Amino acid sequence: MQTFNIHDAKTNLSRLVEQASKGEAFIIARAGKPLVKVTAIEAPPAQKQRRLGFLKGQIKVPDDFDRMGAEEIEALFGGGS
Template identity: 75%
Template sequence: MQTVNIHDAKTHLSRLVEQAARGEPFVIAKAGKPLVKVVPLSAPEAGQTRRLGFLAGQIAVPDDFDRMGAGDIEAMFGGDA
């Protein structure tokens, strides 16, 4: 694995990021001491992505959902509920 000093990493960041994205991780070091390892992020596999509506038909939301507990909340903030 390639080790790059911090100055060179700043100078060649675009090239190094492209290299890491292709699956070639590298280490950034300062004064010869390794600080961080740059590795590519992998795309989520099928089944890992979240999607809207995944509980459709499995739960029910009451019609007054946006008003539930309104009296209690108003009382907590000094209202006359």
């Protein structure tokens, strides 16, 4: 695994990140002392990814959703009587 000082890592960050994304991890060091290890992250399996609209047809949002509890909230902040 290669080690780069901070200056070199900043200068070559795009190239280093591309390499890390392909599985070639590297270490960033300051004054010769390792600080961090940069590795690729793995995406969650397809079945665990969140999907927009996955509850469509299963729930109903009330028409007054944006006004629900308005009186109580106003009272909490001293706006009501």
